[in-house]
Amino acid sequence: MLQPENYNLDYYHYIATGEYNLDFPVTKSYSTCSFYNPQEEEEDDEANNIAVSKNIIHKEAERRRRERINSHLNQLRTLLPANSKIDKASLLAKVVQRVRDLKEQTSKIMQCETNFPSENDEITVLSNDSSADGKLLIKASICCEDRFDLIPDLIQTLKSLRLSPMRVEMVSLGGRIRNVIILAPDKDYTNKSLLFLRDALMSIIQRSSSGTDQRGKRRRVLDQRIAN
Amino acid sequence: MLQPENYNLDYYHYIATGEYNLDFPVTKSYSTCSFYNPQEEEEDDEANNIAVSKNIIHKEAERRRRERINSHLNQLRTLLPANSKIDKASLLAKVVQRVRDLKEQTSKIMQCETNFPSENDEITVLSNDSSADGKLLIKASICCEDRFDLIPDLIQTLKSLRLSPMRVEMVSLGGRIRNVIILAPDKDYTNKSLLFLRDALMSIIQRSSSGTDQRGKRRRVLDQRIAN
DNA sequence: CTTAACACGTGAGCC
DNA sequence: TGGCTCACGTGTTAA
Numbered sequence: 001m002l003q004p005e006n007y008n009l010d011y012y013h014y015i016a017t018g019e020y021n022l023d024f025p026v027t028k029s030y031s032t033c034s035f036y037n038p039q040e041e042e043e044d045d046e047a048n049n050i051a052v053s054k055n056i057i058h059k060e061a062e063r064r065r066r067e068r069i070n071s072h073l074n075q076l077r078t079l080l081p082a083n084s085k086i087d088k089a090s091l092l093a094k095v096v097q098r099v100r101d102l103k104e105q106t107s108k109i110m111q112c113e114t115n116f117p118s119e120n121d122e123i124t125v126l127s128n129d130s131s132a133d134g135k136l137l138i139k140a141s142i143c144c145e146d147r148f149d150l151i152p153d154l155i156q157t158l159k160s161l162r163l164s165p166m167r168v169e170m171v172s173l174g175g176r177i178r179n180v181i182i183l184a185p186d187k188d189y190t191n192k193s194l195l196f197l198r199d200a201l202m203s204i205i206q207r208s209s210s211g212t213d214q215r216g217k218r219r220r221v222l223d224q225r226i227a228n
Numbered sequence: 229m230l231q232p233e234n235y236n237l238d239y240y241h242y243i244a245t246g247e248y249n250l251d252f253p254v255t256k257s258y259s260t261c262s263f264y265n266p267q268e269e270e271e272d273d274e275a276n277n278i279a280v281s282k283n284i285i286h287k288e289a290e291r292r293r294r295e296r297i298n299s300h301l302n303q304l305r306t307l308l309p310a311n312s313k314i315d316k317a318s319l320l321a322k323v324v325q326r327v328r329d330l331k332e333q334t335s336k337i338m339q340c341e342t343n344f345p346s347e348n349d350e351i352t353v354l355s356n357d358s359s360a361d362g363k364l365l366i367k368a369s370i371c372c373e374d375r376f377d378l379i380p381d382l383i384q385t386l387k388s389l390r391l392s393p394m395r396v397e398m399v400s401l402g403g404r405i406r407n408v409i410i411l412a413p414d415k416d417y418t419n420k421s422l423l424f425l426r427d428a429l430m431s432i433i434q435r436s437s438s439g440t441d442q443r444g445k446r447r448r449v450l451d452q453r454i455a456n
Numbered sequence: 457c458t459t460a461a462c463a464c465g466t467g468a469g470c471c
Numbered sequence: 472t473g474g475c476t477c478a479c480g481t482g483t484t485a486a
Contacts, residue, residue, distance in 0.1 A: 057459095058459095059479085061461095062461090062481085063478090063479080063480090065317065069317050069320060072324055075324045079324065087475090087477085088476080088477085089293065093300055095323060095327070096300055096304055096307065099323070102331065282473095283465085285473095286465085286474090287464085289474075289475065290464080290476090315461060
């Protein structure tokens with residue numbers, strides 16, 4: 001069956017499944033009232049019945065609407081870091097932030113695919129932040145002047161931060177180098193680890209750029225390392 | 229200032245900024261009632277005043293709460309593809325889906341960073357789907373047996389789908405090849421383009437695997453292409 | 457006229 | 472106790 005573009009799947013699903021189970025029978029609900037007047041009943045009966053049942057339908061519809069909204073809110077709760085007991089407004093604020101972050105992240109990942117080292121020093125540190133599912137990964141990219149002890153320096157830094165490299169990609173060109181490293185953090189990982197890592201990489205870059213500038217030699221050094 | 233773990237930023241922000249500007253003065257609101265009894269007023273005055281002002285405070289607090297929730301919902305509306313006039317439930321359903329998609333996407337991107345060709349034929353097609361911001365990109369990865377005319381085949385396929393390669397990464401090993409291609413689609417791009425692309429890549433793989441199996445030769449072919 | 461969606465004010469419950 | 476969140480039923484509005 002074809003559906004219009006803005007077709008409200010959510011709502012029509014509800015109707016389609018026919019979940020119209022009222023919590024109490026409509027007719028009974030009025031007759032169990034103990035203070036009604038028998039004379040009034042006859043004249044008001046049909047009018048009242050219509051009004052009452054309309055109200056009940058309305059009431060139930062509204063209840064279902066609330067249920068739908070809340071069920072989605074609860075789904076969102078499970079998609080966010082822990083805190084399942086958080087109020088609606090704050091939950092939505094977090095969701096907004098999360099959608100923004102994820103969007104930025106994917107485009108960042110896409111962008112930094114250009115693996116050739118650039119002329120400018122660059123650092124990128126980002127994680128997939130897979131809050132719920134356990135497989136947290138960090139992607140670190142550093143682009144700088146190449147030098148003898150850059151790799152040992154990098155290894156030492158990562159070791160001290162308790163980050164295990166899962167995969168390392170090195171591309172060097174004209175005396176400059178770009179390292180892209182996928183890291184698996186230790187269990188004592190916190191959000192600050194990313195900042196520490198970033199700082200550590202910054203200081204590595206500074207150590208590189210403060211050295212002597214002999215491009216020819218560096219290139220030869222690189223070839224030597226590849227040969228090993 | 230340190231804060232407890234479940235600290236409700238959203239709510240306390242509200243308090244902190246002191247946004248308690250009621251729309252009308254509390255004291256006036258009672259005195260403008262035209263049907264009060266002067267004798268009752270004295271005895272009921274303070275009790276009524278308290279009750280009324282409590283109700284007003286409650287009412288206003290609830291109004292602010294609704295405003296906060298709705299403002300976040302509106303922010304979410306702007307983060308999703310177009311449709312700014314969509315009901316709350318469907319909006320939230322879309323948000324749930326979007327968060328799930330984005331999470332899956334980032335982890336997928338992370339995973340397929342292993343660029344060495346694998347033993348199994350593989351196809352990955354995914355886009356950053358940057359709905360609001362215009363820069364839509366598609367990342368396609370194909371891993372299969374190498375052959376003479378694979379690249380021309382690929383180029384022809386992409387051209388017919390009106391997809392422009394922004395960056396191509398080729399890694400070959402042992403007669404097998406992996407191509408990772410970042411593509412910029414034409415303006416007449418639809419969600420089905422991804423499926424078309426996927427099918428097209430599948431048929432390319434089938435053409436590869438149906439050929440003769442001479443690994444030695446393929447490796448030489450590969451070396452030849454690199455030399456050019 | 458129906459039907460859904462929404463905003464509103466209120467009672468209840470929770471620190 | 473107050474201050475806040477939440478669920479609820481209702482009146483209103485738009486398709």
